[in-house]
């Protein structure tokens with residue numbers, strides 16, 4: 528198959544990937560993995576399987592040898608389709624209509640997978656002929672539930688190690704993600720003393736304690752946020768992200784200022800998500816708890832936030848850690864960031880926008896290993912996990928053209 532044919536086949540390839548369900552949970556990726564292996568093999572490439580959890584294989588294919596090493600990555604699992612009657616086109620139809628490919632995973636991220644499979648197949652033979660340089664294609668499992676049996680394990684085992692990486696999660700053709708916020712989820716636990724509800728002075732009300740503790744926690748975070756300073760090289764990315772989130776929120780009728788969005792991105796966010804406590808209206812409760820979700824920007828560590836809350840709430844409530852991850856980013860001055868930036872400018876003639884996102888991707892595992900990582904792929908973040916998810920054929924082709932340019936430039940292929 529010639530390269531022009533491969534490029535023209537991207538929408539069909541996306542459609543075929545969508546038609547193989549890989550819903551997570553349970554996140555079984557064997558069928559998609561087999562399809563990808565067969566496709567690679569039909570184009571002349573062998574691949575290896577790494578399975579860290581039963582039924583969740585990861586696929587790795589390599590061309591060339593020696594350094595530099597560039598990793599292309601995409602995840603194979605998708606989130607559940609939800610209520611299938613709410614889909615205009617069935618979620619696993621992969622229907623291609625009026626320039627769009629529809630289905631669960633179209634945007635997040637079977638479209639991106641199809642693009643990097645294509646770039647790998649197009650440029651593989653050229654990289655094979657280089658004196659030195661390795662391109663790694665990786666299709667991984669488990670991203671939607673934390674990447675533990677996918678990218679995290681592959682990086683730990685030294686399988687996914689390189690000089691730079693591109694993850695084709697949806698950013699859209701002119702935006703790219705250089706970093707993401709970290710996660711700090713804690714449980715605030717208040718304990719009291721039970722008594723009859725008609726004589727509350729005999730007890731110690733855990734719900735009232737919890738309310739005071741949560742109010743205090745919010746004050747502590749607000750105070751702390753006044754001292755937070757994100758690295759100066761991220762200021763532009765934060766501005767771009769604020770614009771993008773404001774645009775998306777505006778389309779839904781939410782009217783907030785650019786400043787509001789900049790603040791929520793560049794500081795520690797505060798969201799009590801679950802509250803439990805008490806058992807009867809006429810009893811003084813002796814236990815109450817609240818689950819708090821905070822996202823921390825680069826420059827702040829979750830451990831700082833936990834210590835702040837533990838000290839500030841001592842004597843009032845306990846703070847238990849549920850889940851944390853460090854914020855992370857790749858400097859805009861890294862070569863891979865500059866190549867993606869340049870590719871968007873030169874290939875698309877568009878203004879490139881680096882961004883910092885509020886959620887987490889598998890990029891965190893690569894960056895934690897010191898691998899400069901850019902997230903760039905077809906689709907729109909707003910469509911990920913939505914009903915009638917789609918990716919436009921135009922996005923697929925534009926991102927393909929940019930990534931083809933990036934990989935060529937990375938290896939010095941003209």
Ligand SMILES: [Zn+2]
Nearest residue numbers: 635636670696
């Ligand atoms: Zn994704």
